Amino acid sequence: MSADERAWWDDAVVYEVYPRSFADSNGDGVGDIAGVRSRLPYLSWLGVDAIWLTPFYPSPLADGGYDVSDYCDVDPLLGTLADFDALVAEARAHGIRVIIDLVPNHSSVNHPLFRAALAAGPGSRERARFIFRDAPGGEPPNNWPSQFGGPAWTRVPDGQWYLHLYDSSQPDWNWLDPDVPAFFEKVIRFWLDRDVAGLRVDVAHGLFKDPDLPDNPPAVPGLGPSAYRHRPELHALYRSWRSILDSYPPGVFPGRRTAIGEVWYDEPDTLRPYLEPGGLPQVFNFQLISAPWDTAALRAAIDATRSLAGGSRAPWVLGNHDVTRPVTRYARGEADDPERGERRARAAVLLLLALPGSAYIYQGEELGLPEVLALPPGARADPRFRRSGGERIGRDGCRVPLPWSAGGASFGFSGTSAGDPQASPWLPQPGDWGRRSVEAQRAEPGSFLSLYRAALRLRRGHPALGAGAMRWLDGVGSGSELLCFAREPGFIFAANLGRAPAALPPYREVLLASGEFGGGVLPPDTAAWLAG
Numbered sequence: 001m002s003a004d005e006r007a008w009w010d011d012a013v014v015y016e017v018y019p020r021s022f023a024d025s026n027g028d029g030v031g032d033i034a035g036v037r038s039r040l041p042y043l044s045w046l047g048v049d050a051i052w053l054t055p056f057y058p059s060p061l062a063d064g065g066y067d068v069s070d071y072c073d074v075d076p077l078l079g080t081l082a083d084f085d086a087l088v089a090e091a092r093a094h095g096i097r098v099i100i101d102l103v104p105n106h107s108s109v110n111h112p113l114f115r116a117a118l119a120a121g122p123g124s125r126e127r128a129r130f131i132f133r134d135a136p137g138g139e140p141p142n143n144w145p146s147q148f149g150g151p152a153w154t155r156v157p158d159g160q161w162y163l164h165l166y167d168s169s170q171p172d173w174n175w176l177d178p179d180v181p182a183f184f185e186k187v188i189r190f191w192l193d194r195d196v197a198g199l200r201v202d203v204a205h206g207l208f209k210d211p212d213l214p215d216n217p218p219a220v221p222g223l224g225p226s227a228y229r230h231r232p233e234l235h236a237l238y239r240s241w242r243s244i245l246d247s248y249p250p251g252v253f254p255g256r257r258t259a260i261g262e263v264w265y266d267e268p269d270t271l272r273p274y275l276e277p278g279g280l281p282q283v284f285n286f287q288l289i290s291a292p293w294d295t296a297a298l299r300a301a302i303d304a305t306r307s308l309a310g311g312s313r314a315p316w317v318l319g320n321h322d323v324t325r326p327v328t329r330y331a332r333g334e335a336d337d338p339e340r341g342e343r344r345a346r347a348a349v350l351l352l353l354a355l356p357g358s359a360y361i362y363q364g365e366e367l368g369l370p371e372v373l374a375l376p377p378g379a380r381a382d383p384r385f386r387r388s389g390g391e392r393i394g395r396d397g398c399r400v401p402l403p404w405s406a407g408g409a410s411f412g413f414s415g416t417s418a419g420d421p422q423a424s425p426w427l428p429q430p431g432d433w434g435r436r437s438v439e440a441q442r443a444e445p446g447s448f449l450s451l452y453r454a455a456l457r458l459r460r461g462h463p464a465l466g467a468g469a470m471r472w473l474d475g476v477g478s479g480s481e482l483l484c485f486a487r488e489p490g491f492i493f494a495a496n497l498g499r500a501p502a503a504l505p506p507y508r509e510v511l512l513a514s515g516e517f518g519g520g521v522l523p524p525d526t527a528a529w530l531a532g
């Protein structure tokens, strides 16, 4: 493929910002848009191509902002539309594109159109925009579960039920009603007009439901096709969105706008229809999140999505605001050596950034932050914790506000002038987070942050780490657990996933390594980038 045909997103590294936990500019304990602006120099120093902002829209915050009451504004806690415009413009000056989160599966119960639906009553035009049903006998219309626990239906005072695949505060839109696609087309244009580079499409597998609303079979379905997942109607909708994206002039950056779908699946093959030409430019591939730390399993997981589409259309990701942080995930079942999680997370980012295609990094991954497991129950905000009666711990542990400074209140998360009163961060930070802060790691050559930055710089400069072809190197370090591939020209990736040292293939030079090694032998849980 020629350089001209490549899109900017083909090998972009995108940094996910969870705004409420990134940086707080006004000392109220909640991160905001001005806080993101203030940290753009950091993101540019780190070397990312774009940021993805999770929802910053007006919201009652029943699900961290994924319960949207106005799709075309900024929540007053986080700032104003003028702040947003300034963020896009300043990010541009740093060479960073801005991708925003589109939440089309559900709104908030506070959205004016849902309020109108409640007021208008059964059978009305207003109710047709959501999924209301009568049900005889006082039982919900079917047995669908909410993803956060409990039933997916809530009854309103006039006796009808509405569907919510997530929290009861998040009613599902009825995508079979023509008002809904028309409404979202306006929302998409509103933000493209404000020069966003793309959209991350929330719950992209779930918008359409089987209109008969059949019961689930007795075995609870996983993440595969069902009456409310991966419906065929999705693809005409995404083709229509693609034409909108492609119809836009370049804006402040050259190239077209993108959209990336959040599509969870059991079998990678489920992604196939989403990757047909003319649909969404990209969908996430969650293979590196789901694969165990095992050479054969990881290689099979990588091949399963590479055979469908390269990583350009299905970007790689190690974590996000919904899953346990890598450092903690990789330590599971490894109580004999608690440092193993950190070593593996360091090796994993070298894998992430060496694979062909685009990659997403979630804020704090570059600091090696662990999942915060010891949050007090009263501080937890995730509806998954509440709706499961505390049985499921929820996702707050990966959303704790970032430590920027080695000391001080909130480790620099709240950045007001000294002496101004400051509220505590909305989720409490562990007392030892100073040593994991940006300040503490920046000057430390062996830190997580230094490793991420060095990898991002090398990746930008190395000809193989753009469009370079990839091929597995078999038979190296024979008998060992070496995951090893080449990218052309002249790049070798190797990671030792086993328990014993492994011999590397011949190489000229070590470009970067996740841990110390010598003599051509890689210790366990270590990865290296080599010049071949």
Ligand code: GLC
Binding pocket: 063, 066, 103, 166, 202, 203, 262, 321, 322
């Ligand atoms: C997506 C979001 C998640 C949210 C859910 C419902 O999975 O990433 O945070 O809770 O959708 O909107």
